Amino acid sequence: MQHATQVELLKRTLALVERGVSECVESPSALPVDLYLDEQRYRRERDEILRREPLLVARSSEIPAGHFITRDLLAPLLLTRDEQGRLRGFLNVCKHRGTQLVGDAAGRNRVFVCPYHAWAYNPDGQLRGIPHGYGFQGIDRACLNLTQVPVAERFGAVWARHSPGPALDMDAFFGEQILADFDSFALDDHVIFDPQDIRRPVNWKLTIDTFLENYHVTRAHQATIDHLFWPNLGLFERFGRHIRNYYVKRNLQEILDQPERDWNLRRHGNLLYFLWPNTLVLVEPDHIDFSTVFPDGPLATRVLGHTLLPEAPVTEKAQRYFEKNNAILYSALEEDFAMAVRVQAGIQAGASDRLWHGRFEQALRWFHQGLDEALGEERVEVLGR
Structure with missing residues (x-):
């Protein structure tokens, strides 16, 4: 991130500390609980949003020239890279009778x-x-080729649409600010560490909700990360349907003894990006964590996670250091999942027809408003409107 942007954000954060409040919007909002339960809504989110937007499906480094990988996510995908480096994406489905074509997870290209x-x-x-x-004479062979899906590469990652469509314009998709932030992280040269594949029995939106506010940290994360963070203090901004949050650490005031030229945003808080529609990126001082959230059904979530390091650990000490960091991260995530399971049970009990978002939980509102906009609905209720 550009240093001028870091200084601006840190000055805004110091002003919040002085006032003792987090950034807020003008009023609370509410969300109908049926959005977490209704199977028709889930199908619309899957088919009309998630299958039509570019989703993070792999790191570019996972597909060397002359190789392929498969991914079984919202649709079965086959991704191939030729010897010249060109990446292609297909639905991994034979055109004859609809059989999954390639069963291997990865390998060298072949017939x-x-x-x-x-x-x-x-x-x-x-x-x-x-x-x-001879039994298929009369059929145009061109319609029997594999069904192509658009793919693109940005930030060292492969983004794919899970259905046929036009070429992906990633510059337009991310927008100027997200591009500037992520280009500054130089992710193309990072390496994958500790990939995760996690499944839990909750609606996929509850998983994303837990990342988008830090109101819960003091209570829900007492055993893991609460001691690191300023209680319920943060910056919240949206860029189109993407969101950037900054969760402030207790060491923030150390910068008061430093010249501005030495200020480092990543040392004094965690940046949390929500990349529409289902990827969460946690930027920590010396590594970056990605979590991409997929619905596995109306009441089921699958999270594909990985950590990016500037370079692979070359000593046992470095290996243990990053293993310890990830142990803390995934312990906190399990605390979030445990809470999400309790929320899922609570809303199924019918105690209330809506959930509330406080004025400092605006990122949750923006996420759900983005879903509403994409589906042509208006289910988020903003008080005072």
Whole structure:
């Protein structure tokens, strides 16, 4: 992040400390509980939003030239990179009878042969051969190629749409501020550490909700991270449907003894980005954590997480250091999941028809308003409107 931006944000944070309040919007808001329960709403979120937006599905480094990977997320994906470095994305589905084409998680490119009737495809998605092809005379072979989905690479990551559509314009998707922030992190050269695949029995939106406010930290994270953070103090900004939060650490006032040229935002708090529609990025002092949240059903969540390090640990001490950091991170995440399970049970009990967002929980409002806007609804209720 540009140093001028860091200084601006830290000055805003110091002003909040002086007043003793977090950043707030003008009024509280409310959300109907059926948005976490209704199967039709879940299907619309999956089919009309998540399957149509660019989602983070891999790190670019996971697909070297001449290799492929598969991902079974909101749709089965096959991602291939040719020897010249060109990346392509397909639905991992044979056009004959709809069989999953490639069962391997990764490997070198080859002719992909369907395990059902042995239809064969090249890594560029072109149909190569049909056993006893005379039985399919009259069919335009072009419509039998693999179904292509748009893919793009940005910030050292692969972003894919889970359905056919136009090419991805990642500059327009992220916007100027997010691009500036993430370009400054130089993520292309980072390495993956400690990938995670977590499934829990809660609505996917509850998982995202827990990241978007720090009101709960004092109570819910007493055993893990509460001692690090200033109680319920933060900055909240949105850029289109993306959100940037800054959660302030108790060591903030150390900067009062430093010249501005030495101020470092990452030392005195955690940046938390919500990248629409389902990726959360936690920027810590010396590493960055990614969590991409997928619905696994109306009442089920799958989180694919990984940590990015500037370089791979080269000593046992460095390895233990980052392992300890991630142990704290995922312990806190388990505390959040435990709370989300209690919320899920609570709203299913029918005690209330709505949930409330305080004035300092505005990022939750923005997330749910983004979903409403994408679906052409207006379910978030803002008091005073």
